[in-house]
Amino acid sequence: MIRRYDSVIVNFITRALVPFIQLFALYVIAHGHFSPGGGFQGGAILAASVLLVRLALGRPVAERWLNHQIMRWLAAAGVLIFAGVGLIPLLFGHNYLDYSGLPLWDLHDPLRRELGILFVEIGVGIAVLGVLVTIFDHLAGWRRDV
Amino acid sequence: MRLLGVVLLALFVAVVLLAEGDLPPRGDPQAPANTHVSPYYLEHAIEEMETPNVVTATLADYRSYDTLGETVVIFTAGLASLLILTRGGHR
Numbered sequence: 465m466i467r468r469y470d471s472v473i474v475n476f477i478t479r480a481l482v483p484f485i486q487l488f489a490l491y492v493i494a495h496g497h498f499s500p501g502g503g504f505q506g507g508a509i510l511a512a513s514v515l516l517v518r519l520a521l522g523r524p525v526a527e528r529w530l531n532h533q534i535m536r537w538l539a540a541a542g543v544l545i546f547a548g549v550g551l552i553p554l555l556f557g558h559n560y561l562d563y564s565g566l567p568l569w570d571l572h573d574p575l576r577r578e579l580g581i582l583f584v585e586i587g588v589g590i591a592v593l594g595v596l597v598t599i600f601d602h603l604a605g606w607r608r609d610v
Numbered sequence: 611m612r613l614l615g616v617v618l619l620a621l622f623v624a625v626v627l628l629a630e631g632d633l634p635p636r637g638d639p640q641a642p643a644n645t646h647v648s649p650y651y652l653e654h655a656i657e658e659m660e661t662p663n664v665v666t667a668t669l670a671d672y673r674s675y676d677t678l679g680e681t682v683v684i685f686t687a688g689l690a691s692l693l694i695l696t697r698g699g700h701r
Contacts, residue, residue, distance in 0.1 A: 496663065496666045496670075497659075497661035497662070497663050497666045497667065497670075498661070498662055498663060499663065500663065500665075501666075502665075502666050502669065502670070503670075504680075536688075536692065539685055539688055540685070542681070542685075543681050543682060543685045546677075546678055546681055547678065550674070550678065561674040561675060561678070563659075563671060573658075574657065574658055574659045574660040575660060577658065577659035577660075577671055578659050578660050578661055580670075580671070581659065581661060581666060581667070581670040581671055584670050584674065584677070585666075585670060587681070588677070588681050591681050591684060591685055592681075592684060594688070595684050595685060595687065595688030596688075598688050598691075598692055599688055599691050599692070599695075602691065602692055602695035602696060603691075603695060
């Protein structure tokens with residue numbers, strides 16, 4: 465089990481840095497089609513911020529913030545978001561994962577595909593976050609019922 | 611048993627080395643990989659989905675099946691490690 469790291473400096477720096485790390489992670493996910501980045505990278509950075517809290521502030525704080533059971537649901541939800549975004553065009557007469565079939569009628573075709581990419585990247589990011597934190601939690605010995 | 615493993619490994623290496631001779635040179639512009647779909651991706655990515663980042667456009671749109679598979683692989687890896695690390699009987 466991981467206890468709180470007993471240092472004022474580490475605790476303070478963690479609390480100060482984590483919001484910025486997460487903001488940067490969201491930026492990397494959301495700007496995956498304008499600059500280097502994307503779901504995998506952004507999800508990894510997001511997971512790093514969560515792991516930093518788990519390592520530095522200890523289990524009680526981390527459990528109050530994001531408990532370890534949510535994480536495996538997030539992993540499944542991310543994959544389902546990806547597959548679900550792919551399924552929607554099927555209902556509108558397009559191919560699977562053909563984002564130009566997404567029901568966003570106000571937008572012209574390239575923009576629809578761009579938004580499709582964004583939705584998919586969000587799904588990938590959530591899945592990577594969930595999987596990485598789940599693996600860490602179980603390596604650290606956090607059991608199912610606690 | 612160990613000998614069998616070594617023999618199988620040697621056979622595998624031989625097959626791979628044999629096949630490697632038929633591969634086109636690295637970066638050959640006339641290679642099938644560079645003449646079939648990749649020029650189309652590079653030329654049409656910006657007009658078809660307005661994404662300046664061709665890598666993301668290729669990964670998440672043209673080759674989205676592959677990315678979906680990658681995500682499922684990561685999810686499966688997480689599930690497998692969860693099953694291994696959550697030892698039975700502890701509940």
